[in-house]
Amino acid sequence: MTTNAAGKICPLCGGTKQPGKATFTAETGEGVVVIRNVPAEICDLCGEEWVSVKAAKELEAHVQSARQKHLPVEVVPF
Numbered sequence: 001m002t003t004n005a006a007g008k009i010c011p012l013c014g015g016t017k018q019p020g021k022a023t024f025t026a027e028t029g030e031g032v033v034v035i036r037n038v039p040a041e042i043c044d045l046c047g048e049e050w051v052s053v054k055a056a057k058e059l060e061a062h063v064q065s066a067r068q069k070h071l072p073v074e075v076v077p078f
């Protein structure tokens, strides 16, 4: 998953980004947090997922709160 979704063309491969939903996984130190239904633009060629800066900040907030719960696995909706 990569931040910054400016433009419709994937800068990695030249494919076209399509609006969709992505699943974001992060390490919390003691476990992992899985955040589902993240709005993203997904490249139709290489499959790279692009999220906005705003969405990336919200993801970071989810990871911070998951970290404080000390669970081995947490799955949350975006």
Ligand SMILES: [Zn+2]
Residues within 6 Å of the ligand: 010, 011, 012, 013, 014, 015, 043, 044, 045, 046, 047, 048
């Ligand atoms: Zn691509």
